[in-house]
Amino acid sequence: MSAIPEARRYDAIVLGAGIVGVSAAYHLFRRHRSVLLVDRAEPGEATSYGNSGVVEREGFHPIVFPRRLGALMRYARNDEPALHYHLGHLPAVSGFLWKLRAQSAPARLAEYGEAMNPILSHAAAEHGQMAAKARAVEYFRGTGWLRGWRSREAFATEAAPLIAACERYGVKYEVLDGHDVTDLEPDLAPVFARALFLPETVSVSSPGGVTKSYARLFEAMGGAFAHGDALTLRHERELWRVELADGAATAPDVIVALGPWSMDLLRPLGYRFPFAVKRGYHQHFRARGDAALARPVVDMAHGYVLTPMRQGYRITTGIEFARRDAPPTPVQIARVVPQARALFPLGEPVEPEPWMGARPCLPDSLPIVGPAPRHPGLWLDFGHGHLGFTLGPATGRLLAELITREMPFVDPAPFSAVRF
Template sequence: MACDVLVLGAGMVGTCTALQLARRGHSVALVDRRPPGRETSYGNAGIIQREAVEPYAFPREWASVFDVAFKRGIDVNYHFSALPAVLPRLARYWHASAPARYAPIAQAYSRLIEHCLTEHQALMDESGAGDLVRKEGYHFAFRTPAAMEQAVARAADLARRYGVRHALLDSDALARAEPGLRRPMAGALHWLDPWSVNDPGALVARYARRFAELGGQVVEADASGLRPVGGGWQVQTAAGPLAARHAVVALGPWADPLIAPLGYRLPLFVKRGYHRHYRGGPGLRLPLLDAERGLVLAPMAQGMRITTGAEFARIGAPATPVQLDKAEAAARELLDLPQPVEPEPWMGNRPCTVDMKPVIGPAPQHPGLWFNFGHAHQGFTLGPVSGRLLAEMIEGSPPVVDPAPYSAARF
């Protein structure tokens, strides 16, 4: 068994990379231990965030840092057992978030986000996925006028610098837009450009189906067995070894264990997240981020999905969904929620880098090995454009954006 490219990891990023290569005529195998879209890309708020032109910076205000340290809020939790490994990475994250260092990071990040809608649209058109998407934005909602006033000033600045669009909704306008809300709120920023998807895993599956229609192989196998063989790369499958000239590591939070034995010590870390569905009740028209509590309420095909912020823990550590319990209590202040659909919450892992930019490009020490991971909260948003960028780099064709800021060599 042989092909041109092995793509390891069938989340949004890996599936889009495989599809972008197949669209260009390459023979590609998409390898994962689970079907496409069943890990991290399944469990998110389902928002293609065109407005997210700047990545999440580490808080610089000491009040916010203390809130995190003492677990006062909903948005962040951590395991003490994870701190020895993660604290040095968080220190570098904090360092990169200083204003002078953050500004060029945000500029590089925005150049990818700029293409997220057009690249998703191209793949949606080919995949027949329009029924999954709503192109009406989402609500960034506030409980207090003071918090909203601060956010409005930042939104105006983003609109001026990046051209992202928003509308301001006062308390009455938000109540009219979302009559299911059971209590008045101060208002909301209605981000107009983002799209919402009512089943994120299904969108990845549609892209994977289109990839297969173009002749791509979807192979269920353990990608961790990747090894160099005869000037190329090989993984073992149930049908025997599968070899290719090129291999793309798009394993998200599982990239580090695969590349570390090859000599790569990239400053990666993982944020865990949880969600749960609640079916019935009045619900919402559009996703709503409760900005002061740190949770998202997103209408999905499976029911109303509540998603949490970040939890720092080792991959494989037992679930501790304390954030989801707090998020559910906060959500019940806003909506009449029925009982949860699932007996246990879903949990997944987000792949992060200390400088908030993904790693996209060639592995510096191994010809034919390529990286496409580290997208943090925006892998669902950035999958099509980062897949296109990497496909163009493998081909040697003009790239959609300058790939230099995302190179693994920066570390």
């Protein structure tokens, strides 16, 4: 990508070129702002590359702290596929976990659903609008996705809140039995006793490819991209300045969209949000013979997603609590691969080692989108947790509307930084 003249002035600088930052840059540029997008790497190569590529419609229930003693003891053994932790890291996340426990109360979960429904109802359309302009529609599948349970008892207990939320918010769903599942996906083994089919959820064959397409669209429109170090950001003479690989840039507005690296910049500025990073892994596999899947499948008992990607069939794992930059410990991949092989005829892995990424999370599972409380011209767009790919274009639009003082298309109050 092209270099930029030294100390060039922009209306806005967006720090971070994942799906969240690219979307914010795009929406600001559409509103006639000159925008510079800055990252150390190329767009779409970090968290935006390694997710399950799903644009959820029914994301009304976040990951919660286990409230039953049996579940808590099971996770404490540290041998569950859905959760792995580094024992030495637990003191560092204890405050986050305590707040997560409080946010897992039923009343809080109801508030979460009320806050999320308006923006989730726009998520697929916001992607669609950008994808059409970016010529990225080829990545998208309107085939919905499956959430499968291996026992009727687990389905009755665990699916009930999701079904109730779908009915409350008018989201389509179908309850399938084992025969229905194999009718829909003939190459799945009959291991699910019950499943939910969510037809309004959209998925993609390459989330990294989608993000790169959106970034190319932003540049083709006239936006600028540069490599630079976000941690060089400083405030001088009512402008924000960031050092680039070739020169520097200034702007009155700067957007922090650094995902799991956001607090590296914000802590020195005095912000103490209850932030944690959840690491995750994926690996691609070939299918045996001519086996195929048309849509992502969630194995609810084992906490992984199996989804068709351009690189192969991607298995994404659950949560790992560890230092963000600690060496990878992909034990969860090893735990779920046998379960995935029992579900679908997977062949050999495409890559020799699993990929590792990090999810930026807040205990109420809502992102922060809006102005920083104490620094004029500093804007925040991070903390999307497990819904970053889903929400990136929608929160990018919301942030751009706030910066340009338009009427926001959804209520921004639930996403305000002042809630902390």
